[in-house]
Amino acid sequence: MAEQEYTVASDSENTGEEKSSSSPPPSLPEIAVGIDIGTSQCSIAVWNGSQVNILRNTRNQKLIKSFVTFKDEVPSGGVTNQLSHDQEMLTGASIFNMKRLIGRVDTDPVVHAAKNLPFMVQTLDIGVRPFIAALVNNAWRSTTPEEVLAIFLVELRLMAETSLKRAVRNVVLTVPVSFSRFQLTRIERACAMAGLHVLRLMPEPTAIALLYAQQQQMTSHDNMGSGSERLAVIFNMGAGYCDVAVTATAGGVSQIKSLAGNAIGGEDILQNMMRHIAPQPQEASSSSTAALRVATQDAIHKLSSEDNAQIEVGDKISKVLDRSEFEEVNEEVFKECERLVTQCLRDARVEGCDIDDVIMVGGCSCIPRVREVVKKVCKKDEVYGGVNALEGAVRGAALEGAVTSGIHDPFGSLDLLTIQATALAVGVRGNGNRFVTVIPRNTMVPARKDLFFTTVNDGQKEALVVVYEGEGGESVEENHLLGYFKIVGIPEAGRGVPEINVCMDIDASNALRVFAAVLMPGCSSPVVPVVEVRMPTVDDGHGWCAQALNAKFGSALDLVTLQRKM
Amino acid sequence: MLSSSPTSFAHPFLSSSPPLSPLSPQSRAARISPPLVSASCSYTCAEDSPRLHQIPRRLSTATASLYEILEVPHGATSQDIKSAYRRLARICHPDVAGTDRTNSVSSADEFMKIHAAYCTLSDPEKRSVYDRRMLRRSRPLTVGTSGLGSYVGRNWETDQCW
Numbered sequence: 001m002a003e004q005e006y007t008v009a010s011d012s013e014n015t016g017e018e019k020s021s022s023s024p025p026p027s028l029p030e031i032a033v034g035i036d037i038g039t040s041q042c043s044i045a046v047w048n049g050s051q052v053n054i055l056r057n058t059r060n061q062k063l064i065k066s067f068v069t070f071k072d073e074v075p076s077g078g079v080t081n082q083l084s085h086d087q088e089m090l091t092g093a094s095i096f097n098m099k100r101l102i103g104r105v106d107t108d109p110v111v112h113a114a115k116n117l118p119f120m121v122q123t124l125d126i127g128v129r130p131f132i133a134a135l136v137n138n139a140w141r142s143t144t145p146e147e148v149l150a151i152f153l154v155e156l157r158l159m160a161e162t163s164l165k166r167a168v169r170n171v172v173l174t175v176p177v178s179f180s181r182f183q184l185t186r187i188e189r190a191c192a193m194a195g196l197h198v199l200r201l202m203p204e205p206t207a208i209a210l211l212y213a214q215q216q217q218m219t220s221h222d223n224m225g226s227g228s229e230r231l232a233v234i235f236n237m238g239a240g241y242c243d244v245a246v247t248a249t250a251g252g253v254s255q256i257k258s259l260a261g262n263a264i265g266g267e268d269i270l271q272n273m274m275r276h277i278a279p280q281p282q283e284a285s286s287s288s289t290a291a292l293r294v295a296t297q298d299a300i301h302k303l304s305s306e307d308n309a310q311i312e313v314g315d316k317i318s319k320v321l322d323r324s325e326f327e328e329v330n331e332e333v334f335k336e337c338e339r340l341v342t343q344c345l346r347d348a349r350v351e352g353c354d355i356d357d358v359i360m361v362g363g364c365s366c367i368p369r370v371r372e373v374v375k376k377v378c379k380k381d382e383v384y385g386g387v388n389a390l391e392g393a394v395r396g397a398a399l400e401g402a403v404t405s406g407i408h409d410p411f412g413s414l415d416l417l418t419i420q421a422t423a424l425a426v427g428v429r430g431n432g433n434r435f436v437t438v439i440p441r442n443t444m445v446p447a448r449k450d451l452f453f454t455t456v457n458d459g460q461k462e463a464l465v466v467v468y469e470g471e472g473g474e475s476v477e478e479n480h481l482l483g484y485f486k487i488v489g490i491p492e493a494g495r496g497v498p499e500i501n502v503c504m505d506i507d508a509s510n511a512l513r514v515f516a517a518v519l520m521p522g523c524s525s526p527v528v529p530v531v532e533v534r535m536p537t538v539d540d541g542h543g544w545c546a547q548a549l550n551a552k553f554g555s556a557l558d559l560v561t562l563q564r565k566m
Numbered sequence: 567m568l569s570s571s572p573t574s575f576a577h578p579f580l581s582s583s584p585p586l587s588p589l590s591p592q593s594r595a596a597r598i599s600p601p602l603v604s605a606s607c608s609y610t611c612a613e614d615s616p617r618l619h620q621i622p623r624r625l626s627t628a629t630a631s632l633y634e635i636l637e638v639p640h641g642a643t644s645q646d647i648k649s650a651y652r653r654l655a656r657i658c659h660p661d662v663a664g665t666d667r668t669n670s671v672s673s674a675d676e677f678m679k680i681h682a683a684y685c686t687l688s689d690p691e692k693r694s695v696y697d698r699r700m701l702r703r704s705r706p707l708t709v710g711t712s713g714l715g716s717y718v719g720r721n722w723e724t725d726q727c728w
Contacts, residue, residue, distance in 0.1 A: 229648060250648065250649075250652055251649070251652045251653070251656070252656070253652040253655050253656060255655075403661060403662065404661055415656065417655055417656055417659055417661060417662055418661075419655060419659065444681050446660060446674040446677065446678060447678070448678065507660070507674055508659070508660035508661055508674055
């Protein structure tokens, strides 16, 4: 590969438009490829005309370690770079776990957990992006999670282009359920930097749902449309995130009933075990820490099939771990898995006994305790065997890529659809410091809902619309800030008189737009032009924005929900 | 991304009668009446675009009952309703109905209507309330869930031939 192909557009560039070397002829729809960017492993797949084909790198690997090494002039990622042993990734020169860092500010506990990794994650704890750097020739070279991800994606793209012998531009990516819209924009940014155009960002379990819908349709093709609906729980736990979905499937259509997710995964289990084995903190980039990490990881893998595992690190640590000890140390992680599945079932309004299939994917789904917990909540003895735990997500993404590219399959294998639901609620700040939900969690997408607000002060001529997203916690602090804008030109009137309509619209590609209009009683059309804002507008997830707004405006431009007498 | 072209600005607030939230059934019906006239026009003008030929020309939702929107008879079983919903989803969902801006907006609107009809008719309680209301009225009601006010209102704008 030519060297310059590895260059990545600058971080400030928002679009990958100019980067695409050659676009497909307009008459032929380009089939979008599916990419599963995992915290620890990535894969890329495409619909080849009759089935999903997972692409391989030159070393014939389908699952590619997600990391980028900044050793030489040109950074190289896991697609092209062969590590001679696992410890080589842990010298400080390689950045990994990008998915746990992207779009997070330095007050985030997930970022703080990453400070135990061998590369530099520096936090000032003021709500800005953390400083991340790789150790190159004894110097810290700064980078960003987006840049690292973009370098990796460029390698993936080149690998796919070589393999498919065509330009690759359109992609469908899988993302964690718990990602905020701000984090999704960072993923899009990384894709744009790598010359990729994102057609869909699919929550991971919904990609599995699409694959499951295809399998169900194939096995029951003759009774298609008869409405025999199957309820499935999809549990996906990888290195960085745990996601759950409940889906109702029939006739190739999978309707997502509920989603739940959290940033908890194999990385947490690994760090818990490392602390358990070597309680005294050590230099994160030292070779002994690296050796401990590798040995602990191996032991955890072994404990999935065996009752105990031996850990030897140098001459300092020699220990036999048994499975019950492992389960005790990670009790909190397993409890959180249980909570997520329980919440997801409750949100979907289904009981464990209604569930037809339990699908478990992701690396952590191999852990016996995780399987036990999920089976217990779903009241099932068996786990559905039709989905490969490590390949399911990328296969689903490739199917979605074909479906959204408008590809038609004569045998009906692509007569599929996932009807998505919102993973997080969106709303605005109102009634003091409250989060007022406009579109609740688990609403079918596309969605459009509105609420009426009014002013809090007499003669208030302006109002601030501050948009948040989250699990629906009562105060705004429990949610992510997405952006804000001001409505001006409210006619002078007593408080509570002007009607401010805030409407939110989420389209099929999950883009959120917020509309705000000012209405006066007795007047049917808006008195000033309606404002339409594409969210999110915050550009660095700055944790201080909310405080800054508060300091500047106080409650002068506040809104309250409009209470009306019937 | 696929959406957000400034030329297709459409705002959801031009619905006429007093905006209420939550809306009583009566006010809801009153609120949606003006946009309905233009709602039917959207299908004719949208049909100029080639992709939409894949969507069979459906009943104008202006006068359609929820049963007509889902294309099922009044006595349909819940199984029939589910199948009909899925069948229509396979045709009208924006993911399958086309990817360019014009169609994705109209198919999103179309699909939201289908979904709202499905939400009412698939819930036995909501369905019986709806059936009773339909009996009482000479004119069938089209809207079943809250939050639809602005959505219908927005149609009034989107559905103009621009």
